[in-house]
Amino acid sequence: MGPSVNRALYVSAGLSFLLAAGAARADTTLTVATVNNGDMVVMQKLSSQFESQHPDIHLRWVVLEENVLRQRVTTDIATHAGQFDVLTIGNYEVPIWARQGWLEPFENLPAAYDVDDLLGPVREGITYKGKLYGLPFYGESAMTYYRTDLFEKAGLKMPDAPTFAQVREFADKITNKDTQTYGICLRGKPGWGENMAFITPLVDAFGGQWFDASWKPTIDTPQWKSAVSWYVDIMKKDGPPGATSNGFNENLALFASGHCGMWMDATVAAGLLFDPKQSQVSKTTGFASFPTGEFKGGPTWLWSWNLGIPSSSKNVDAAKTFITWATSKDYIKLVAKENGWVAVPPGTRKSTYDNPDYQKAAPFSSFVLKAIESANPNGQTAHPRPYQGAQFVGIPEFQGIGTQVGQTIAGTLTGNTTIEQALKSAQSATERTMRQAGYPKAAEKEASK
Amino acid sequence: MSSASATSVAVPPRSDTSRTPSMMPLLAPAVGVLLIWSIVPLVMTVWFSFKNYNLMDPTVSGWAGIDNYSYLITDPDFWVSLLNTLVLVGSVLVITVVGGTLLAVLFDQNFPGQGVARLLAIAPFFVMPTVAALIWKNLMMHPIYGVLGSVARGLGMTPIDWFADYPMVSVIIIVSWEWLPFALLILLTAVQSLDREQLEAARMDGAGAFAQFFYITLPHLRRAISVVVMIETIFLLTIFAEIFVTTAGGPGNATTNLAFLIYARALLQFDVGGASAGGIVAILLANIVAFFLVRSVARNLEV
């Protein structure tokens, strides 16, 4: 068998005569893994300027869809294979991975980087034991978008801070299926980062939560039932068809092409909806706070995409040079110069929001700033909880749990299962997973932060 | 093919090699690498399947006994996924074989532009599964922007919300679209090789079109159909990309097949132990299917 393997290697090495091309340079080549979101694509385009400033650093890009990228990067980092030098990761992963010792900390950042300019909650989300384990590329909270023209026509007025009950009323009045105008668009695509990112804060607002203080899942409670009923009712009556395939991107396309009356989602969408190049409703989009429910003051949505360095990287210094460039004030100015201020990556730096040009180009800027600065992802739910995070649960198992429960919820949207059945099966599936993962764990885990 | 057999054969030089050579040196490389390819991961998979091994959580370790298996077997989704796998494979096989046979008979007829029409009809086979799923999801079946939705609205009907209301049917449509041309390709060649005189004679005897098809064409296609069933089964059992792109196994567990279930357990939870147990079950399933396939299909192929 040994010779066969050698032969296989030998033959294939012969066949792939270009195998070694690009490798074995004296300079450093960084492999950058990133998601194919608009802001990252801009970074990739502008990175040629970085390469001309740093002739000894070359960049290779791996740009993938979010789910594929996450799976790819996690496999690599968990097996210490070291394929990547720069990773694009969320504030969900950063603390978990930092705890495993998989990420390089960022220390002694240059004064010009002005680390104190980073927005407080964003910075806090990627800090573990007092050290930063990533630098934020863009950040977001959540808000309500609505169509001012449709509201005017229906004689409605959106309050600054609507409630879920009001949203329900508005949606019923705006929906006009003949013109393909749907009162509300919400995420329905199953996934912990898709529909559950909306359902989780919704449940919190209805007084529910994922786990009680002793890590027992609480999905079969009346609070979950009323929250999910609100969601299913409004989506069935006023939502667009195909809602179970709609994630953030799909809803953005729907709202931008004038099919939605209201949409509650990430603040980052504002920059796209107010950009006439990308949106047909740039003149008629209004905004308000994310709706509230009976339980107020719960955790609020905070997400950031960050650039981090895996500890398996062999080019840590060059990677740091690149990341400090891509998350710097100068980079934001560069994007503004190339694509206009409305297109800069939002939600990371106070200086962006202080800039009068940005304020002029982005009418929503002070609103978003307030939303992010007051975001409190670790706020308390109606009852004490052992976990952190607003639209996710900060434990490694949540990717699997959230996606599985998300599937079950999507099943209620299509009417395949009743809400009661769905919550019961979600509860038992989550119990199984938690039991298998060995929860409740030793106190060390909860106290570690 | 007759032209190939007619080629004159070069006379080989004499050689002193033994008359009854051992076939081992010829077989060994292929069997050897395939053994390594299947045994090494298999052994690792068996090993992991008895361990607590989660990539995301190195604190969990040690032997798990049969926990991973019992978690899998008692998972309500597991049995659903087995059933879904069989439904998917079965439906696509029926659609492609029946459809392929009918299309083969159609494209066997002479009509203007037949060559070009045939090229168009076989085109889907060359499309990457990911691309096929993306096109169908976004450009065809999307209830708002999709072509099918517009056609429905044009006819005054409500567009069908494909992936929500008929998720399994949608996946079956997409997969059948990919494999129908494959069945057509093979069955068409088989139909074309049919003895025309035999058909003519049958017609003289007063056999109708249906009688001709059932008593002459269909039996003639038996082996070609076996080939289609065999190759398609192998690929359909592990269908993944189409489901990943369109429904992600849902809504609920409506389109979760075994391959997708293992994905959900392995790469979403990074539970290598549980995923390995799933992999072992999949191997068992593959061998059961292979066994039945042999009994029913491979007989026709003189394997």
Place this chain on the structure above:
Amino acid sequence: MKDSAAKRIFITILGWLVALLLAFPIIWMVMTSFKTETDAISTPPLFVWHPTVASYAEVQERANYFSFALNSILISVGGSLLALAFSVPAAYAMAFHPTPRTRSTLLWMLSTKMLPPVGVLVPIYLLFSSLNILDTRGGLIIVYALMNLPIVVWMLFTFFKEVPREILEAGRMDGAGVWNEMRYLLMPLTLPGIASTGLLSLILCWNEAFWSLNLTSSAAAPLTTFIASFSSPEGLFFAKLSAASTIAVAPILIFGWLSQRQLVRGMTFGAVK
């Protein structure tokens, strides 16, 4: 006469209708790729519009298509050739010198193909990582060769069995050794079969999306990875997705069309007599 003329028209219409229906998603994809993003999602869909290549330009600006395409070509061809190199001797041995175990060996080979790759991703990833062949064309060529080996062996096996035994026996009488027998008798006779087996393997390699996504990052990434970066970005993306899909599919589609007769010949094995 009248009847057969009517029948001819009916068949022509039916034949073209079926062909256009089957190809429609592809035709529509190509049409969409020449639209602007706003035209691409207009309802009802546009059949007449101002064509633009803006999406292609945008796609090319974001990812260098040619390096992905080159990887696809090298990996598919390499993987197919390697698979053939292993399979021809094996299929020869099985077809002409069968033993009682031949049948079960063949079936075992086929059953390895039915294992979902996700089940063994982590073991393979660890293996590749320790052999240092992640993100290399060579590594992917090996995977593809092994992945297609069972099908290739089986196809060659059935194809070889069609060769009239007398010819081989005549050669053997002349004292041809195994190698010479394969080289001078079998290969020329079965070249069409070998070629079409290779073609099918090429198509399967080109379209494979699991291993290529997971075992490569940039240096060896083929077109399936290219597609994965356009599948669901923020903002409107239908036209860009269509453009990327069109250029990812075009080479293999044209290649498939050109070689379809060759392809069919091998795939029908002895099914056609």
